[in-house]
Amino acid sequence: MIITAILLEEFNDAEFRAKLSWHSEPKTWRANAEESTLVIKTDDQTDFWQKTHYGFQADNGHFLYHEVSGDFRLTTKVKSKPVNRYDQAGLMVRFSSETWLKTSVEFIPDGKSKLGVVATNQGYSDWSSQEFSEDGATLFYRITRRNTNYYVDYSLDGTSWSQIRMTHLVETGKTMKVGIYACSPQGEGFEAAFDFVKVEKIDRETKVY
Numbered sequence: 001m002i003i004t005a006i007l008l009e010e011f012n013d014a015e016f017r018a019k020l021s022w023h024s025e026p027k028t029w030r031a032n033a034e035e036s037t038l039v040i041k042t043d044d045q046t047d048f049w050q051k052t053h054y055g056f057q058a059d060n061g062h063f064l065y066h067e068v069s070g071d072f073r074l075t076t077k078v079k080s081k082p083v084n085r086y087d088q089a090g091l092m093v094r095f096s097s098e099t100w101l102k103t104s105v106e107f108i109p110d111g112k113s114k115l116g117v118v119a120t121n122q123g124y125s126d127w128s129s130q131e132f133s134e135d136g137a138t139l140f141y142r143i144t145r146r147n148t149n150y151y152v153d154y155s156l157d158g159t160s161w162s163q164i165r166m167t168h169l170v171e172t173g174k175t176m177k178v179g180i181y182a183c184s185p186q187g188e189g190f191e192a193a194f195d196f197v198k199v200e201k202i203d204r205e206t207k208v209y
Helices: 014-018
Strands: 003-009 021-023 028-032 037-041 048-050 057-059 062-069 072-081 088-096 099-106 113-121 124-132 138-146 149-155 162-168 175-183 191-202
Touching: 003 062, 037 062, 048 113, 048 124, 062 088, 062 191, 072 088, 072 175, 088 138, 099 138, 099 149, 099 162, 113 149, 113 162, 124 162, 175 191
Parallel strands: none
Antiparallel strands: 003 191, 021 062, 028 037, 037 191, 048 057, 062 175, 072 138, 072 191, 088 099, 088 175, 099 113, 113 124, 138 149, 149 162
16 A cells, blocks of 8 residues: 655645635635634535535535545545534535535534535536534544545544445546535534645555445
């Protein structure tokens, strides 16, 4: 197994903007050098979704990304403070508005929240989810790409991982945007604090499930 670091950003200085770019930059965010975190405060009515079931399209969520090609492993650690229904923060892989993948917990204030993955192909989104009762927990997320297949895991401690989904994207280019995201489809005031974002190149022997 060979894993080579492509990017490790811990948000402990102002130079991360030379390595990472925004899609739909939030009005309010801050890099806290003392605590080595990036805090995103989401704008109202922000989301990533295409067509299926709800009858609408949204592509204005906040996404901080790095461009890569080939097989990789993408990891982050995030602490969320949700306040509105469907507040969410996690990882995203994106080719275009019609082809992307995201993973997070979607907050349900009057019930159990949903830990899941949305995979969007050819302009249609599907959502696989499971009940998750630890609202506000610090979570690790991981996406591993092998060929055009994607393996999505989460962890409470960054050591013991559980698979959420294995899926496929109908890719539309050789490079993709990978990174962290947050959005609030039904309100504002949600804050998500990311400790780091890491991108690693993997070889064919790296375990992905």
